[in-house]
Amino acid sequence: MKQATSALVILLVMGIALPAFGRPETRYDATTKTCRTLDHGPLEWESRAWGQGGKVFRSLCQGCHFRDNDQGAPFLWAESKTAKAWNRVFSQKYPPCAQDGSWDSMTLDEQLMVNDYLFRWGKNSRDVNDNA
Numbered sequence: 073m074k075q076a077t078s079a080l081v082i083l084l085v086m087g088i089a090l091p092a093f094g095r096p097e098t099r100y101d102a103t104t105k106t107c108r109t110l111d112h113g114p115l116e117w118e119s120r121a122w123g124q125g126g127k128v129f130r131s132l133c134q135g136c137h138f139r140d141n142d143q144g145a146p147f148l149w150a151e152s153k154t155a156k157a158w159n160r161v162f163s164q165k166y167p168p169c170a171q172d173g174s175w176d177s178m179t180l181d182e183q184l185m186v187n188d189y190l191f192r193w194g195k196n197s198r199d200v201n202d203n204a
């Protein structure tokens with residue numbers, strides 16, 4: 073019983089504490105050739121789920137990329153791709169939807185914030201130490 077309790081406490085601590093470590097703090101943006109600092113200041117908030125980045129992602133991107141949609145858009149959420157892969161999506165704009173005008177309602181500022189959000193919360197972003 074005692075052992076089970078300690079195991080539970082350890083799991084809880086890991087669950088709460090670990091995700092907070094090692095999130096990428098900066099992001100090099102290839103489109104604007106600037107380095108964005110995500111760990112403090114306004115961008116910290118804007119690049120979170122409830123900030124501008126998360127909001128635009130939900131309203132614009134997930135407006136098509138929701139689960140079981142009938143438009144042929146794969147379901148997408150932050151952890152669908154690694155931080156680096158998300159950077160490529162925005163720097164190369166290779167998805168067909170980026171090229172057919174579906175992104176056009178998004179301003180450059182909004183694009184940067186969605187990219188910050190997805191970069192920061194992307195798959196394995198805990199392990200990302202280089203932002204190349």
Ligand code: HEC
Nearest residue numbers: 132133135136137143144145146161167168169174175186
């Ligand atoms: C008007 C609907 C629509 C909107 C808005 C839209 N997409 Fe798409 N997207 C699609 C469709 C449909 C495809 C699949 C195209 C294909 O495979 O031919 C796609 C493909 C993609 C792909 C490639 C698939 C993959 O798994 O790699 C990515 C990445 C992507 N979209 C990201 C985004 C992001 C980021 C946004 C928001 C900035 C966005 N999309 C907004 C419809 C949309």
